[in-house]
Amino acid sequence: MTEGVFPVDIGPQYEGEVIRKTDMRIEFGGPNVRSKFELVAIKEPAEIVHEKVEVVGPDIAEFPEESSQPIALLVEIGGSRLEKDIEPVLERRLHLYLNYIEGVYHMNQRQDIWIRLRKDSFNKGLNSLKILGDMLIFLYSSEIDIIEKIQVTFITDGSKVEELLPRAMQVYGARDEKARGLREADVEEFYSCALCQSFAPTHICCITPERIANCGAINWFDGKAAYQLDPEGPIQAVKKGEILDAVRGEYTGANQLALEKSMGAYNKVYLHSAFAYPHTSCGCFQAICFYIPEVDAFGIVHRDFEGDTVIGAPFTTLAGDTSGGRQVEGFLGIALEYLRSPSFLKADGGWYRIVWMPQIIKELFRDACPMDLYDKIATENDVHNVEELVEFLDRVEHPWVKGEIKLPV
Numbered sequence: 496m497t498e499g500v501f502p503v504d505i506g507p508q509y510e511g512e513v514i515r516k517t518d519m520r521i522e523f524g525g526p527n528v529r530s531k532f533e534l535v536a537i538k539e540p541a542e543i544v545h546e547k548v549e550v551v552g553p554d555i556a557e558f559p560e561e562s563s564q565p566i567a568l569l570v571e572i573g574g575s576r577l578e579k580d581i582e583p584v585l586e587r588r589l590h591l592y593l594n595y596i597e598g599v600y601h602m603n604q605r606q607d608i609w610i611r612l613r614k615d616s617f618n619k620g621l622n623s624l625k626i627l628g629d630m631l632i633f634l635y636s637s638e639i640d641i642i643e644k645i646q647v648t649f650i651t652d653g654s655k656v657e658e659l660l661p662r663a664m665q666v667y668g669a670r671d672e673k674a675r676g677l678r679e680a681d682v683e684e685f686y687s688c689a690l691c692q693s694f695a696p697t698h699i700c701c702i703t704p705e706r707i708a709n710c711g712a713i714n715w716f717d718g719k720a721a722y723q724l725d726p727e728g729p730i731q732a733v734k735k736g737e738i739l740d741a742v743r744g745e746y747t748g749a750n751q752l753a754l755e756k757s758m759g760a761y762n763k764v765y766l767h768s769a770f771a772y773p774h775t776s777c778g779c780f781q782a783i784c785f786y787i788p789e790v791d792a793f794g795i796v797h798r799d800f801e802g803d804t805v806i807g808a809p810f811t812t813l814a815g816d817t818s819g820g821r822q823v824e825g826f827l828g829i830a831l832e833y834l835r836s837p838s839f840l841k842a843d844g845g846w847y848r849i850v851w852m853p854q855i856i857k858e859l860f861r862d863a864c865p866m867d868l869y870d871k872i873a874t875e876n877d878v879h880n881v882e883e884l885v886e887f888l889d890r891v892e893h894p895w896v897k898g899e900i901k902l903p904v
C-alpha cells in the first residue's frame with residue numbers, strides 16, 4: 496500500500512496480528528504499566544501545526560529491549576466540518592490504524608491502551624515514535640477527507656503521563672455522561688461495530704442507548720456520529736425492528752445483525768442477559784461479569800484488577816474464557832459504564848445479582864449501586880474465596896441470597 500514511503504508496510508492484512516512477548520521490541524501501556532491513555536481532540540485549525548509529530552520523553556530506541564513503558568498518545572485534528580462530537584469516533588480509529596501497521600499491535604482503548612512493536616519491524620527501521628506518528632497522520636489524512644490539519648504527540652515521560660491522565664479521564668467521563676438520559680425506546684436505530692472482527696471474526700457489537708460498546712469507547716451518540724462520518728465504515732446503522740423480549744433486550748434488528756455478522760454462528764442475541772444468548776465479547780472489554788454457581792450470582796472484575804478474583808482466577812484467565820466472539824453463558828464482556836445503564840443485566844436481576852467486585856470499582860460506581868445493596872457486595876478486602884463469600888453473603892443478608900429478589904418475567 497505504501498511501498499518505499501515508510502520502513503514497514505501498512506494495510507488491513509496486518510490487522511489481527513498478535514505479537515508475543517518474546518517477539519516484541521517494546522510495549523507501551525498494557526497491564527504492567529499504570530499510566531497510559533490515548534486521546535483525540537478537535538481543535539481550531541490555527542492551533543495545529545499540520546503534520547507535526549512530537550515525542551516528549553525518550554524514544555523507542557532509548558528504552559531497554561522488551562520493556563514496558565508509559566505512554567500518552569494525543570492526536571489533535573482540525574477541520575472546518577469537524578465537530579467535537581466526532582472525537583470518540585476518531586479516537587477509536589487509532590485501534591484500526593495502528594493495527595494496519597506491520598508489526599504493531601494495539602489493544603483496548605482510553606486509559607487501558609496496550610501497544611506492542613515487533614522486533615523485525617523495529618529492525619526494518621520503525622525505530623522511532625516519530626515514524627509511527629507520520630504513519631498515523633498518513634492514515635488519518637488519506638481515510639478521512641474532512642481532516643484539514645493533524646498533529647500527533649507521544650508522551651513517554653511517566654510523570655507527565657500521570658499528570659495528564661486525570662484530564663483525559665474527565666473527557667471520557669463527559670462523553671459517557673452525555674448518553675445516560677437516552678433509552679432504547681426513544682430511538683429507531685442501533686449501531687453495530689465490526690472493528691474487532693480482525694481479532695474475533697464472529698464478534699459484532701450492538702450499541703444501544705442502554706448498552707455502550709464492550710470497549711467503553713463508543714456509545715450510541717458516537718455510533719451515530721461515526722456512521723454519519725463514514726457510512727461505508729466499520730460502524731453501521733441497524734434498524735432496531737420489533738421488540739421480542741423487553742426484559743432480555745431482544746430485538747429483531749439485533750438478531751438479524753447477529754445472524755449476518757457472525758457468519759451464521761448465532762442468530763439471536765439478548766442485550767441485557769448473560770444467559771442463553773448473551774452478547775458476544777471480542778477482547779477489548781473493560782470488565783467481565785462472571786457467574787458464580789455456588790451462589791447463583793455474579794462477580795465483576797475489571798482489566799486492571801491484579802490478583803485472583805473470588806473464584807480463584809485472575810482477569811486474564813476469565814478473559815480467555817469470555818473472549819473470541821462467542822456467546823458464552825455466564826461470561827459477559829462489558830464496558831464499566833454499562834453498570835450505570837438502567838438495563839444492566841436486567842433479565843438476570845441487575846445489580847441485585849452482583850455479589851463480588853473489586854473495591855475500586857465499587858467505590859467508582861457507588862452512585863449506580865442501589866443504596867441498600869452497597870455494603871452487601873463483597874470485595875477483595877472482605878473475602879478471598881467462594882467459601883468465605885458464602886459466609887459473607889449470609890452474614891450481611893444479601894437480598895439475592897435471601898431470596899428477596901424476583902426476576903422480571
Ligand code: SF4
Pocket residue numbers: 587590688689690691692699700708709710711712713777779780
Ligand atoms: S469493542 Fe466493539 S465497539 Fe469497541 S472497537 Fe471493538 S467491535 Fe467496536
